[in-house]
Amino acid sequence: MAALGALRSCWAPARLLTGSAHHSNRLVLCQQTSIKRHFSNNKILVELDEATGVAVMKMKNPPVNSLSLDFLTEFSITLEKLEMDRGCRGLILTSASPKIFSAGLDIMEMCGKSAEHYGEFWRAVQEMWLKLYGSNMVTIAAINGSSPAGGCLMALCCDYRIMADNPKYAIGLNETQLGIVAPFWFKDTMSNVVGNRVTEQALQLGQMFPAPEALKFGLVDQLVPEEKVQSTAASVMAQWLTVPDHARQITKSMMRKQTTDKLVNNREADIKNFVSFITRDSIQKSLQVYMERLRQRKQ
Numbered sequence: 001m002a003a004l005g006a007l008r009s010c011w012a013p014a015r016l017l018t019g020s021a022h023h024s025n026r027l028v029l030c031q032q033t034s035i036k037r038h039f040s041n042n043k044i045l046v047e048l049d050e051a052t053g054v055a056v057m058k059m060k061n062p063p064v065n066s067l068s069l070d071f072l073t074e075f076s077i078t079l080e081k082l083e084m085d086r087g088c089r090g091l092i093l094t095s096a097s098p099k100i101f102s103a104g105l106d107i108m109e110m111c112g113k114s115a116e117h118y119g120e121f122w123r124a125v126q127e128m129w130l131k132l133y134g135s136n137m138v139t140i141a142a143i144n145g146s147s148p149a150g151g152c153l154m155a156l157c158c159d160y161r162i163m164a165d166n167p168k169y170a171i172g173l174n175e176t177q178l179g180i181v182a183p184f185w186f187k188d189t190m191s192n193v194v195g196n197r198v199t200e201q202a203l204q205l206g207q208m209f210p211a212p213e214a215l216k217f218g219l220v221d222q223l224v225p226e227e228k229v230q231s232t233a234a235s236v237m238a239q240w241l242t243v244p245d246h247a248r249q250i251t252k253s254m255m256r257k258q259t260t261d262k263l264v265n266n267r268e269a270d271i272k273n274f275v276s277f278i279t280r281d282s283i284q285k286s287l288q289v290y291m292e293r294l295r296q297r298k299q
């Protein structure tokens with residue numbers, strides 16, 4: 001993946017240079033009629049603006065954008081499509097329904113299913129992470145709602161995080177609160193963003209950080225009023241895209257490769273580990289109790 005990425009990154013500036021006349025013609029055209037391509041399916045809405053090379057990807061899996069096997073599969077396919085699209089340089093990840101960015105992994109996918117299903121599910125979680133964390137595009141999370149566990153992981157995979165300034169929205173890796181354990185690559189992703197000390201404490205406590213706290217600890221980069229999350233993401237993206245692709249991409253890969261390689265080299269063992277952990281009676285019981293608590297809270 002890294003080798004392919006480097007190859008693509010070497011091509012990117014040449015493409016931009018040779019295409020610049022054509023590109024600026026297109027820009028003029030776009031001032032009159034903006035050219036937007038849509039790649040939507042029933043779980044993910046994508047709008048790619050050909051003038052700016054920025055795709056906005058909206059997660060749409062009601063009620064809480066939980067990351068089910070189907071959703072993760074669609075997500076990875078869509079991301080792969082954008083990654084291969086030479087007209088796409090930046091990705092803004094957000095939720096189609098404000099208030100919830102993503103509720104994290106779909107707990108029902110981890111309860112009462114077969115070992116084979118758990119294996120397939122975990123491979124899809126790994127795939128999502130490898131694609132998003134390893135993306136060559138500039139990735140910005142426009143966090144327009146709460147974002148626990150796997151939802152927080154998705155945001156942490158991005159290059160920059162903008163969150164709605166609302167203390168009711170919280171973000172964090174809360175796995176221990178469910179009686180489960182964030183795997184090493186979740187831990188590494190968080191640690192690469194906020195450092196070891198904050199990660200160690202937050203992971204043990206399964207801490208969810210309300211938006212202002214998330215900013216204080218560096219879990220997000222910026223808080224803005226809810227209605228400005230998308231426009232701020234677009235302007236931050238425009239700044240990032242002024243940097244030549246090849247230089248930024250090689251730098252990103254240099255910073256992240258050691259972390260991604262750890263999973264790439266241990267994928268099967270990690271799946272085995274997950275399956276043996278999640279099939280334990282005690283873990284199944286913890287997840288059921290947690291789901292029950294969620295339902296009761298609602299009542």
Ligand SMILES: CCCCCCCCCC/C=C\CC(=O)SCCNC(=O)CCNC(=O)[C@H](O)C(C)(C)COP(=O)(O)OP(=O)(O)OC[C@H]1O[C@@H](n2cnc3c(N)ncnc32)[C@H](O)[C@@H]1OP(=O)(O)O
Nearest residue numbers: 066103104105106107108148149150180181274277294298
């Ligand atoms: C030794 C090392 C071994 C390592 C092995 C690995 C172990 C596994 C690691 C797993 C890693 C990641 C785990 C996760 O991502 S688990 C998911 C954690 N997510 C949460 O805790 C979020 C729970 N949900 C909430 O807090 C709230 O729902 C919300 C997101 C804040 C939204 O609140 P709301 O009031 O707007 O909505 P609510 O009424 O609560 O929910 C609506 C319905 O959705 C159901 N639901 C919510 N979250 C989930 C979910 N994550 N999965 C499935 N279903 C979910 C909720 O139950 C409601 O359903 P219903 O309407 O009652 O039927």
